[in-house]
Amino acid sequence: MKQWSRERLARAALSHICEPAKPGLARLVEEQGAEQVYQGLRALGDDSAWARRAAALDVSDLMRAAEHCGLRLVVPGDQEWPSRLADLDRLVPVGEMSGSAIALWAKGPARLDELCEDVHRPVAIVGARSSTRYGEAVATELAARLSGEFPVISGGAYGIDIAAHRGALAAGGTTVAVMAGGLDAWYPRGNSAVLDRITRQGLVISELAPGIRPTRAGFLARNRLIAALGVATVVVEAAARSGALNTAHWTTALSRVLAAVPGPVSSALSETPHRLIRDAEAVLVTGADDVRALITPVGEQDELPLVGRARELDDLDPTLLAVREALPARGEATFDEISVASGIGVAACQGALVRLELAGLVSQPGPGRWRLMRPGCATTQ
Amino acid sequence: MKQWSRERLARAALSHICEPAKPGLARLVEEQGAEQVYQGLRALGDDSAWARRAAALDVSDLMRAAEHCGLRLVVPGDQEWPSRLADLDRLVPVGEMSGSAIALWAKGPARLDELCEDVHRPVAIVGARSSTRYGEAVATELAARLSGEFPVISGGAYGIDIAAHRGALAAGGTTVAVMAGGLDAWYPRGNSAVLDRITRQGLVISELAPGIRPTRAGFLARNRLIAALGVATVVVEAAARSGALNTAHWTTALSRVLAAVPGPVSSALSETPHRLIRDAEAVLVTGADDVRALITPVGEQDELPLVGRARELDDLDPTLLAVREALPARGEATFDEISVASGIGVAACQGALVRLELAGLVSQPGPGRWRLMRPGCATTQ
Incomplete structure (x- = not known):
C-alpha cells in the first residue's frame, strides 16, 4: 500500500465522514487543513454524527478498500484536481448546499484536469430518470455528436444520464459519470455494464468515499459538481419537479451556460425545459450544432458571416x-x-x-x- | 341592388384590379381617394396590367356577383372597418409589400370591428400546411381553449390553419379565416365544409374581390392582414421556409406579440418555431394559459403573486x-x-x-x- 500524506488521508476520511456540500465545510478545510478538521472531529467524542463516524473510521481500511476497487484519490493541489470546482466556493448556498468538494475518488483512464480544461469545454447533459424514447434518442445523439470534441458529463441514473453516456461511448468519445455514492458499488445496479465501460473508456468520479451509499442529499450535492465541471449544462427532458432542475439552478448560479432541448408540449417531461426556455433561463438548443455554437467563442465560429460579403x-x-x-x-x-x-x-x-x-x-x-x-x-x- | 357611393364602388373595383399590398397604393388611395385612382387607371388605356383590368371591369357585375355570394363590402370609414389595420401603413415594406387593405370582403355573422377591439385581443394561429398530427392537435386545442375568450384568426389552408378553425368551431368560439383569393370560391376546395361553417358561425374575409384566384403574392399579402388583425401570432408548426415565417416577420414588424409552440427536435416542422424562440423573436408557449398570460396586461393577471404574501x-x-x-x-x-x-x-x-x-x-x-x-x-x- 502506498504511503499517503496525513493531509490526503484526512481528506479521504472527511469524504467518508461528512455529508457533501455542507456550507462552511470546504472553507474550514481550506483554512485549517483537513488534518486539523479531521482530528478535531475525532476529539469531539460522540457529540455529533460526524464525530461518531470519525471515531469509528479506520482510514487504513478505507484506503485499502479504495485500492481494491481500483480507485484513485484526487485532492486540491494534485495536478488532476479540476480548478473549475473552485467556482463553487464563491456561491451563495443553493438549497442549503455550497462549497467545492473536499476530495474526489476517480476510476478510469481519462484525466479529470485535462478534460475539464477550458479548451475542451466539457458539456453536462442531464434530464429525467423516467425519460421517454424521444428524450433518450435526443440525449444519445447529442452526446454522440458532442463527445468527440467536448467531453460529456452526466450522472449515473437511468434515463437521460445513461442515454448520454451510451451515446458518447458508442461514438468513442469521452464521458464522465459523476456519482452520488461511493464507487465501490454502482447505483442503480442496472447501469453497471455502462458504468463499468466508462471506467475503461472515460471516467467515473464521486466526492464520497467507497462504502457510502447515495442519499437524496447526496444526489443534490452531486448535481453541483456536474454543473461546476461543465462549461454548459443541457437539460433534455425533465418534469416540473426534477433533479435536472436542481442542476439547472446550480448552472445558473455558477454563470455557466444553461441550455434546454424542447419537446412535445403534450409531454410532462417537456415542462422543465420549456419553462427554462420561456423564462430565458435556458437557451433553446435542438442539437449538437446549437450547443457547439453556444460554447464556441464568437471569433472562432465557422458560421459567423464575414463583414461586407x-x-x-x-x-x-x-x-x-x-x-x-x-x-x-x-x-x-x-x-x-x-x-x-x-x-x-x-x-x-x-x-x-x-x-x-x-x-x-x-x-x-x-x-x-x-x-x-x-x-x-x-x-x- | 343597393345604391353604393362612387368611393365604395371604386374601392371594390381596386380590390379586383390591383394586387394587394403594393407599396404606395394604400397611401395613394388615402390621399387622392379611391375614385380618382380608379378613374386614373381607366384613363391610362392599356398601358399597364392594372389599366387593362380597370378598362375591362364592369363594377356593377362585380357588386352583383358579391351580393349573389352573400358578401358584404367593408371599407375604411365604415363602422366595421378594423382600425388595427392602420398599423400596416406605418411599416417599412416586408418582402416588397406594405400598406393596409383598400377594402375587405366579408361573409359571416361576426363583426370584424368588434372582434378586433383591443379588449377582445384576437390571436392568430398559423403554421404548416403539411402539418403533423401533433401540430394539428396542438392547434385545435389551443384554438378551442382560446376562442371562447379571444377570437382566433387564421388562413384557410390545410394543416394548422384548418385545425385551428376546427378547434374554435368545436368549442363554439369565434374564428376568422383570412383568405388569399375572392370569397366566391374556396381554396383549397377540401376545406369547403369548414369554411362554410365559419361563414355561419364566425367570419371569412378577403381583401380580394370575388373572381380573383389566390396567387403566391396573394398568400404573402394575406399574411400581413392575419398578423395585423391579431394582438399576437402563435406559430405552431413550420418548416425552415414557410408561409408562417412570413406571418411571423409581419407580426414582429408590427410590434405584435410573437409566440411559438415547440415540438420534437426530430421534426422538420419544429425548425421555424425553435429558431424563432432561440433567437428571442418569439416567446415559447405551451398552451392556452401561456398565450393568455402573454396577452393579458400584468395588472389583470390572476397568477400574479400579491406583494408581501x-x-x-x-x-x-x-x-x-x-x-x-x-x-x-x-x-x-x-x-x-x-x-x-x-x-x-x-x-x-x-x-x-x-x-x-x-x-x-x-x-x-x-x-x-x-x-x-x-x-x-x-x-x-
Whole structure:
C-alpha cells in the first residue's frame, strides 16, 4: 500500500465522514487543513454524527478498500484536481448546499484536469430518470455528436444520464459519470455494464468515499459538481419537479451556460425545459450544432458571416434589413432613433440590433448607441 | 341592388384590379381617394396590367356577383372597418409589400370591428400546411381553449390553419379565416365544409374581390392582414421556409406579440418555431394559459403573486432569492452591486431582476438602479 500524506488521508476520511456540500465545510478545510478538521472531529467524542463516524473510521481500511476497487484519490493541489470546482466556493448556498468538494475518488483512464480544461469545454447533459424514447434518442445523439470534441458529463441514473453516456461511448468519445455514492458499488445496479465501460473508456468520479451509499442529499450535492465541471449544462427532458432542475439552478448560479432541448408540449417531461426556455433561463438548443455554437467563442465560429460579403445582406430577414437601413450612413444613432426610423417595435428592434452586432454588421460604440460597420472592418468580437 | 357611393364602388373595383399590398397604393388611395385612382387607371388605356383590368371591369357585375355570394363590402370609414389595420401603413415594406387593405370582403355573422377591439385581443394561429398530427392537435386545442375568450384568426389552408378553425368551431368560439383569393370560391376546395361553417358561425374575409384566384403574392399579402388583425401570432408548426415565417416577420414588424409552440427536435416542422424562440423573436408557449398570460396586461393577471404574501418567497427559486437578498433593506443598488453581492452572474442576475420586478418584489426607480418593494406596496405595473 502506498504511503499517503496525513493531509490526503484526512481528506479521504472527511469524504467518508461528512455529508457533501455542507456550507462552511470546504472553507474550514481550506483554512485549517483537513488534518486539523479531521482530528478535531475525532476529539469531539460522540457529540455529533460526524464525530461518531470519525471515531469509528479506520482510514487504513478505507484506503485499502479504495485500492481494491481500483480507485484513485484526487485532492486540491494534485495536478488532476479540476480548478473549475473552485467556482463553487464563491456561491451563495443553493438549497442549503455550497462549497467545492473536499476530495474526489476517480476510476478510469481519462484525466479529470485535462478534460475539464477550458479548451475542451466539457458539456453536462442531464434530464429525467423516467425519460421517454424521444428524450433518450435526443440525449444519445447529442452526446454522440458532442463527445468527440467536448467531453460529456452526466450522472449515473437511468434515463437521460445513461442515454448520454451510451451515446458518447458508442461514438468513442469521452464521458464522465459523476456519482452520488461511493464507487465501490454502482447505483442503480442496472447501469453497471455502462458504468463499468466508462471506467475503461472515460471516467467515473464521486466526492464520497467507497462504502457510502447515495442519499437524496447526496444526489443534490452531486448535481453541483456536474454543473461546476461543465462549461454548459443541457437539460433534455425533465418534469416540473426534477433533479435536472436542481442542476439547472446550480448552472445558473455558477454563470455557466444553461441550455434546454424542447419537446412535445403534450409531454410532462417537456415542462422543465420549456419553462427554462420561456423564462430565458435556458437557451433553446435542438442539437449538437446549437450547443457547439453556444460554447464556441464568437471569433472562432465557422458560421459567423464575414463583414461586407454580399450574401449576408441577401440573407437578412426584412426586420434586420429595416433596422440596419434605419442607421445613418455616418455617425451614430440612439436606440430610440433607430426604432422610430425603422418603424420597428422596441423589443424587435433591440433583438435585431443584437443579431446585427453578432453578425458584425453594426457596432455599439457606447451604451445604447449604434453605428453601421463598414464592409471590410473587423467584427466587434 | 343597393345604391353604393362612387368611393365604395371604386374601392371594390381596386380590390379586383390591383394586387394587394403594393407599396404606395394604400397611401395613394388615402390621399387622392379611391375614385380618382380608379378613374386614373381607366384613363391610362392599356398601358399597364392594372389599366387593362380597370378598362375591362364592369363594377356593377362585380357588386352583383358579391351580393349573389352573400358578401358584404367593408371599407375604411365604415363602422366595421378594423382600425388595427392602420398599423400596416406605418411599416417599412416586408418582402416588397406594405400598406393596409383598400377594402375587405366579408361573409359571416361576426363583426370584424368588434372582434378586433383591443379588449377582445384576437390571436392568430398559423403554421404548416403539411402539418403533423401533433401540430394539428396542438392547434385545435389551443384554438378551442382560446376562442371562447379571444377570437382566433387564421388562413384557410390545410394543416394548422384548418385545425385551428376546427378547434374554435368545436368549442363554439369565434374564428376568422383570412383568405388569399375572392370569397366566391374556396381554396383549397377540401376545406369547403369548414369554411362554410365559419361563414355561419364566425367570419371569412378577403381583401380580394370575388373572381380573383389566390396567387403566391396573394398568400404573402394575406399574411400581413392575419398578423395585423391579431394582438399576437402563435406559430405552431413550420418548416425552415414557410408561409408562417412570413406571418411571423409581419407580426414582429408590427410590434405584435410573437409566440411559438415547440415540438420534437426530430421534426422538420419544429425548425421555424425553435429558431424563432432561440433567437428571442418569439416567446415559447405551451398552451392556452401561456398565450393568455402573454396577452393579458400584468395588472389583470390572476397568477400574479400579491406583494408581501409569504408563499411568493417560498416559491422563489434559489437564484431569485439570492438576487433579492443581495438588495439593501433601504435605498437602491446598481446592477453591478447586486451581481457582486449575490455572486450571481451578469446574465442570470439581469433575468432574475426582471422576474422579481414582474412579481412586484423589486422595482427600478431609474435605469440600472433597483430597490426592494415593501410588502403591501402596489405592484410596479
